[in-house]
Amino acid sequence: MAQQPYKRTLKLMGSRFEITVVAKDSIVANKHIDTAVAEISRIEKLISSWDANSQTSEINRNAGVSPVKVSPELFELIARSIKISQLTDGAFDITYASMDKIWKFDGSMTQMPSEEEINASVAKVGFQNIFLDRENSTVFLKMKGMKIGFGAIGKGYAADKAKALLISKGVASGIINASGDMNTWGKQPNGEDWKIAITNPMNKNKVFALLPITDGAVVTSGNYEKYVNFQGKRYTHIIDPRTGYPSSGIISVTVFAPKAELADALATSVFVMGKETGLDRINQLPGIECIIIDDKGNITKSKNIEFDKL
CATH class of the missing domain: 3.10.520.10 (ApbE-like domains)
Structure with missing residues (x-):
């Protein structure tokens, strides 16, 4: 056939x-x-930040607290994400998930957020604050409230x-x-x-x-x-x-x-x-x-x- x-x-x-x-x-x-x-x-299941049982959620929960041991696959994905951040001068950044959602695109916004609100919204964003320990296969987010997400x-x-x-x-x-x-x-x-x-x-x-x-x-x-x-x-x-x-x-x-x-x-x-x-x-x-x-x-x-x- x-x-x-x-x-x-x-x-x-x-x-x-x-x-x-x-x-x-x-x-x-x-x-x-x-x-x-x-x-x-x-x-x-591995990368979802919506799933409370995923390794990604575990990393986010332990931000500012302790490193989390992850599978080699997730470790490498995060390592490659950091490389892309370096390549794009931070235009791509998986810690974007730490951003406060102050912009609404559903028609409900009547005015622009203030400069202070905008600055505060990205205070916890920064791929430089993801610490990888290859030997122990651990990932640590330096600041409390930091989060990673793989949306992009x-x-x-x-x-x-x-x-x-x-x-x-x-x-x-x-x-x-x-x-x-x-x-x-x-x-x-x-x-x-x-x-x-x-x-x-x-x-x-x-x-x-x-x-x-x-x-x-x-x-x-x-x-x-x-x-x-x-x-x-x-x-x-x-x-x-x-x-x-x-x-x-x-x-x-x-x-x-x-x-x-x-x-x-x-x-x-x-x-x-x-x-x-x-x-x-x-x-x-x-x-x-x-x-x-x-x-x-x-x-x-x-x-x-x-x-x-x-």
């Missing part, structure tokens, strides 16, 4: 996941999809792990789409590359580019849905963990990288760093590209991207 794609859509990690595998029949395909789902659920990297990490597991089980081709974080491998049954559409947030029904993607990840981070306007300036829900102020100027960032975890983290970081700094940083990273759409609708791309506009 000819191979064909089988797809399942479900809610995992509080997000919509679409898992597609290419297989010879639905029985084989469903078995593989079940494997991917089990792996994503396992990771959610967790879905990508889970997609990478599920993809690696499916490849190890002999699945030659597929896509894991974690609500916009696309992770692909292999080719379509007709031998063509998988293609992803990039839409223009200014006009959601319009696709401006179709890009072939081989064995890599593409993450689009958009903030055109959640924002507030004050004094004619648009503030979006992606907040700079260093300052407590929302990012502005960019409405969509698409990052191409070998792994979804990195693409995920960098997409958020580019928003925070802004167009010039973000682009400059991406251009220095081998194998990573990005497309930025600013709030005027201008499209800027990193130096090695070639695409045909539709």
Whole structure:
């Protein structure tokens, strides 16, 4: 029988996941999809800060108190997160979870928070205050009230792990789409590359580019849905963990990288760093590209991207 794609859509990690595998029949395909789902659920248990029993919650509970012994997997994820923080000058920071939620994007805000409130909101944020002890596999958050969260990297990490597991089980081709974080491998049954559409947030029904993607990840981070306007300036829900102020100027960032975890983290970081700094940083990273759409609708791309506009 000819191979064909089988797809399942479900809610995992509080997000919509679409898992597609290419297989010879639905029985084989469903078995593989079940494997991917089990792996994503396992990771959610490990990294969820909502689950009181997770190792992440244990780290947060012991902030300012004592180091917590964690699994090598979580230890390495935190170590890689710190590296990305260093790479982005703190624009990406898993201790963003320590931020007081003073910005509301549900229509209830009538005025901007005061400068004092904003400064106070990020007082406990700072990746420099995560202490890792590799020998004992422990993680310690220096200040009471500090918290870590994997909101900007967790879905990508889970997609990478599920993809690696499916490849190890002999699945030659597929896509894991974690609500916009696309992770692909292999080719379509007709031998063509998988293609992803990039839409223009200014006009959601319009696709401006179709890009072939081989064995890599593409993450689009958009903030055109959640924002507030004050004094004619648009503030979006992606907040700079260093300052407590929302990012502005960019409405969509698409990052191409070998792994979804990195693409995920960098997409958020580019928003925070802004167009010039973000682009400059991406251009220095081998194998990573990005497309930025600013709030005027201008499209800027990193130096090695070639695409045909539709």
